[in-house]
Amino acid sequence: MDRRSLLTGAAALGAGLAMPALAQDAPLKVGLILPLTGPFAAYGQQIEAGFRLYLERHGDGVAGRRIEPVVQDDAGTADTTRRIAQEMVTQGGVEVLGGFGLTPLALAVAPVSARAGVAQIVMVAATSSVTEASPMIVRTSYTTPQVTSVIARWMAGDGLSQAMTLVLDYGPGQDAEKTFARVFAEAGGTITESLRVPMQNPDFAPFLQRVADARPQSLFVFLPSGVGAPFLKQWVERGLDKSGIRLVADGSVTDDIVLPQMGDAALGLVTGLHYSAALPSETNRAFVTEFMERYRMRPNFMAVAAHDGAHLLFEALKKTGGDATGKGLVEAMKGMAFESPRGPIRIDPATRDIVQTVYMMRVEEVGGQLWNVPFHSFEAVADPGKA
Numbered sequence: 001m002d003r004r005s006l007l008t009g010a011a012a013l014g015a016g017l018a019m020p021a022l023a024q025d026a027p028l029k030v031g032l033i034l035p036l037t038g039p040f041a042a043y044g045q046q047i048e049a050g051f052r053l054y055l056e057r058h059g060d061g062v063a064g065r066r067i068e069p070v071v072q073d074d075a076g077t078a079d080t081t082r083r084i085a086q087e088m089v090t091q092g093g094v095e096v097l098g099g100f101g102l103t104p105l106a107l108a109v110a111p112v113s114a115r116a117g118v119a120q121i122v123m124v125a126a127t128s129s130v131t132e133a134s135p136m137i138v139r140t141s142y143t144t145p146q147v148t149s150v151i152a153r154w155m156a157g158d159g160l161s162q163a164m165t166l167v168l169d170y171g172p173g174q175d176a177e178k179t180f181a182r183v184f185a186e187a188g189g190t191i192t193e194s195l196r197v198p199m200q201n202p203d204f205a206p207f208l209q210r211v212a213d214a215r216p217q218s219l220f221v222f223l224p225s226g227v228g229a230p231f232l233k234q235w236v237e238r239g240l241d242k243s244g245i246r247l248v249a250d251g252s253v254t255d256d257i258v259l260p261q262m263g264d265a266a267l268g269l270v271t272g273l274h275y276s277a278a279l280p281s282e283t284n285r286a287f288v289t290e291f292m293e294r295y296r297m298r299p300n301f302m303a304v305a306a307h308d309g310a311h312l313l314f315e316a317l318k319k320t321g322g323d324a325t326g327k328g329l330v331e332a333m334k335g336m337a338f339e340s341p342r343g344p345i346r347i348d349p350a351t352r353d354i355v356q357t358v359y360m361m362r363v364e365e366v367g368g369q370l371w372n373v374p375f376h377s378f379e380a381v382a383d384p385g386k387a
Contacts, residue, residue: 026065027065027066027067027068028065028066028068028096028324029068029069029070029088029092029093029094029095029096030051030067030069030070030094030095030098031070031072031084031085031089031092031094031096031097031098032069032070032071032072032099033074033081033085033088033097033098033100033105033109034047034071034072034073034074034099034101035073035074035075035101035102036048036071036073036075037073037075038076039076040076040101040226042225042226043076043101043102043124043225043302044099044101045297046299046300046306047099047101047123047124047302047303048071048306049291049294049295049299049303050291050299050302050303050304050306050307050309050310051069051098051123051306051307051309051310053287053290053294053303053307054306054307054310054311054314055067057290058311062314062317062318062322063317063318063321063322064321065322067310067313070088070092070094072088076101076105078104078105078107078108081100081108081109082109082112085108085112085113089112089116089118094118095118095119096118096119096120096324097109097112097113097118097120097121098120098121098122098123098306098309098313099121099124100120100122100124100125101124101125102124102125103125103127103130103170103171104171105125106125106130106137107125107127107130109134110130110134110137111134113134113137114133114134114135114136116326117136117326117327118136118326119136119138119313119324119326119329119333120134120136120137121137121139121309121312121313122137122139122140122141123140123141123305123306123309124302124305125139125141126143126144126175127143127144127171127175128143128144128145128175128385130143131351131352131353135327135330136326136327136330137352138312138330138333138334138347138352139352139353139354140305140306140308140312140345140347140354141301141305141354142274142305142354142356143175143353143354143383144172144173144222145179145383145384145385146274146356146381146384147250147251147272147273147274147358148180148222148250148272149179149180149183149384150272150358150360150378151180151248151271151272151360152180152183152184152189152220153183153187153378154360154376155184155218155246155248156184156187156189157187160189160217160218160246160248161188161189161217162189162190162192162217162218163184163189163190163191163192163217163218163219163220164191164192164193164194164195164211164214164216164218164219164220165177165180165181165191165193165195165219165220165222166195166197166211166220167194167195167197167221167222167223168196168199168202168222168223168224168227169197169198169199172222172224173196173199173222173223173224174196176250177194177196177222179384180220180222183384184220192214192216193210193216195210202227202230204230204231205234208235208238208240209238211240212238215244215245216245217245217246218245218246218247218248219245219246219247220248220249221247221248221250221253222249222250222252222253223250223252223253224252225252225257225258225300225302226258227253228249228252228253228254228255228258228262228266229261229262231253232265232266232269235247235265247269247270248271248272249269249270249271250271250272251271251273251274251276251301251361251372252273253271254266254363254370255301256276256277256298256300256301256372257297257298259298259363259370259371259372260298262370263370266363267363267370268362268363268364269362269363270360271360271361271362271363271372272359272360272361273359273372274301274342274359274381275300275301275304275341275359276371276373276374277298277299277300277371277372278361278366278371278372278373278374279341279343279359279374280374281343283341284341284342286341287307287341291303301342304340304341304342307341308338308340308345311338311340312333312336312338312347313329315332316329316332316333316336317329317332319332320332330352334347334348334349334352335347335348335349340356342356342357343356343377343379344356344357344379344380346380351382351386353382353383355381355382356380356381357377357379357380358377358378358381359377359378360374360375360376360378361374361375362375
């Protein structure tokens with residue numbers, strides 16, 4: 001019976017079958033399923049660039065296997081992501097899956113990776129529960145609560161005792177709202193109101209009017225990458241930048257791929273995130289320099305997560321001797337720790353999630369460009385719901 005028949009039978013029976021390992025001298029196909037068209041195309045571009053840069057820097061061979069990226073565009077549509085993943089593992093000879101620019105895309109593939117026994121490296125999707133959807137998932141990006149909990153602790157420690165929250169109404173946004181409210185309250189703060197903006201064609205005007213009317217001491221904002229610019233534009237147009245309300249945001253609002261074009265509206269904004277292209281370590285400086293020379297754009301947190309995903313795969317294959325069978329590969333990834341451009345990171349063996357430094361940053365103009373400049377760090381942060 002061939003490999004495709006085995007997998008088809010497994011799916012029909014609802015049982016997981018481990019894929020047979022290929023010969024060690026055969027190419028190891030890594031299926032990168034990315035949004036390369038549509039509104040989230042920039043996500044896919046960053047992920048692909050980060051992964052390919054690792055291969056350029058370190059070579060494409062490891063443990064007798066040559067890594068062969070197989071890139072396909074899902075246009076940010078979950079049904080397409082699932083279909084591509086199924087075809088990759090049953091027909092395309094793909095042994096490892098990676099990418100996943102949004103939570104619904106990662107979750108759509110979770111049943112596929114679980115049934116087929118294929119390692120699934122999540123490089124962006126940040127909803128906390130993603131790793132629980134399949135025992136084959138390992139995450140190299142971050143979780144929203146991991147970052148939001150730090151922002152709430154920092155705000156409370158900086159003398160803020162009252163806050164409103166404004167989030168986009170989808171999985172990570174809901175994670176951010178709940179985590180911020182809980183951690184801020186535990187630190188003695190009070191949440192006066194929580195606002196959820198519909199994800200489809202978000203219009204911030206009515207919500208910012210509610211903020212203006214309420215005049216809270218501070219506002220915490222969570223928005224996905226690419227949505228921050230129109231929010232800040234409306235914030236300034238309504239004069240809220242001069243209202244005395246302290247605005248603090250998740251770092252996706254001033255994501256490195258959009259920050260250079262955001263203009264003065266972003267200056268001085270304080271955010272929290274696990275990566276900034278402005279981190280001053282030699283490891284990061286080398287990464288940013290090579291990335292910008294090769295791709296003519298600034299790397300963001302998605303690019304570094306893909307770069308680290310490639311490193312995690314290489315190191316795991318060294319431990320397995322080139323065997324990419326899912327269960328063994330995932331076991332090899334558990335507990336792995338190394339120095340990333342973002343700082344020290346570790347894969348928690350109990351959760352298959354990442355533990356890392358989270359930075360508080362301020363938007364500043366340096367060398368004629370806007371950068372997220374770190375001013376405080378919280379080390380070895382895990383998802384607070386999993387710690």
